[in-house]
Amino acid sequence: MLEAVDLTKHYKQTRAVDGVNLFIEKGEIIGLLGPNGAGKSTTISMLSTLIQPSSGDVRYLNESMLKHPQKLREHLGVVPQEIALYSDLTARENLEFFGKLYKMNKRELTKRMEEVFQIVGLENKQRELVKHFSGGMKRRLNIGAALLHQPSIMFMDEPTVGIDPQSRSYILDTVKQLNREHGMTIVYTSHYMEEVEYLCDRIYIMDQGKIIASGTKAEIKNILSSEQTFIIEAQSFKKEFVERLMEDVSVRQVSESGNKVTVIVPKDLNYFQTIIQMADETNQDLKAVEVQKPTLEDVFLHLTGKALRD
Ligand SMILES: Nc1ncnc2c1ncn2[C@@H]1O[C@H](COP(=O)(O)OP(=O)(O)OP(=O)(O)O)[C@@H](O)[C@H]1O
Known part of the structure; x- marks a missing residue:
């Protein structure tokens, strides 16, 4: 449905995006995962056509x-x-403002605002000033503003950064609900791999402007299928062991x-036996x-040699 073809953007020396190819099918939740600055x-x-690429194309239904x-x-x-909201206005006044930008008529807007306030769980806060909102409530209202005109594709750029756990879980559930109940296609960027793992059908992993891996969660984890990881736990470890x-x-x-040692070995080894034997020979209590x-974080570490939150 929506495609990036060799999409590139440079700013002077920086190649912010460097030849990205990706596609998004209707009804999918796509995760774009990568560390800061990826x-x-x-x-x-x-x-989303907000900035012009240096080269490459954005295609929607096969049309540039x-x-x-x-x-x-x-x-x-x-x-x-x-967050793009007016803090001196109430939540309702903010949505009215965005509704006008979308050129919605008053009746349509009033009806839609009720639905949107319900989706983002702010029905009882409509008449409160945004400056009195918590970070999480502001995020939810921001999502509400983007939902007003009933888009079929939603781009969410790290919508849970810096908010309380309750709002975070509310937002994650809202994303699932928008996808399941409203058939919305969602592109979700994050550097929290557990969010992407929970939400997304397919994932693109980005680093230094490039896609370094893509596929379903299972496919991506399979990248590591040639290895197995053992976690060994002990009160304390002997140097010899x-x-x-x-x-x-x-x-x-x-x-x-x-009190943990992590060991990565090829998958075909029966290394459990070896660990027990080594412990025995070095008098190591386990x-x-x-x-x-493997988690997505392990895959990321394997592909880039660095942790997602570096
Ligand atoms: N307007 C700009 N002018 C100059 N450099 C930019 C501009 N926008 C982004 N960059 C640079 O491009 C690179 C990619 O930035 P981008 O914001 O797309 O990364 P990101 O993966 O979204 O990171 P974050 O998680 O921190 O938002 C970074 O090195 C950034 O400094």
Whole structure:
């Protein structure tokens, strides 16, 4: 339905987005995951026609949107990273303002505002000044503003950054509900992999302006299917035991943190046995040895050598 074709944006020396190809099908929740500065916001600003690419194309229903962005804009809702509300107005006055921008007539707007306040859970706060709202309530109202004109595609740029856990969980549930009950297509950017894992059908992982992996959650985790991770727990670790692990040529990675040691080995090894044997030989007491399923964070670490929240 919506496609980025070799999308590139540079600012002087910075290649903010560097040859991104991605597609979004109707009814999907797509996650755009990457650390700060990866190019997520710039990508969605180009996809939502807010900024012009340096090169490449944005296609909606197979038609280029660079010359006629209006065709796409009426179907889009954008929740920007920065809160865009008037704090001296009430929640209701804010939505009225946005409704006028969308050129909605009064009757239509009044009806839609009721629905929107309900979706974002602010029915009882309509007449309160936004300056008295918590960060989470402002975010929810911001989402409400983007929903007024009933868009079919919604771009949400890190909508849960810096808010309380209750509002965060409310927003995540709202995203699911908009998708399931209203059939909305959603593009969700985040650097919280657990959010993307919870919400999204397909994921694009970005780093330094490029897509470095894409696919369903299962497909992405499969990237690591050639490895297995063991978490070894003990009251304290003996130097000899950790050294034995580090010296083992079949071990790909060892890291020690507090009372846990993480060991990555090829999948086909029966390494559980080896760990027990090494512990025995070095008089190391163990509390537990667990095999860990890979998370998206592990995949990211594997692909880029750095953590998502660096
Ligand atoms: N208007 C601009 N002028 C100059 N450089 C920019 C501009 N916008 C973005 N950049 C740079 O482009 C790169 C990508 O930025 P972008 O905001 O798209 O990343 P992001 O993945 O959304 O990060 P964040 O999670 O911090 O929002 C960064 O290095 C940023 O500094």
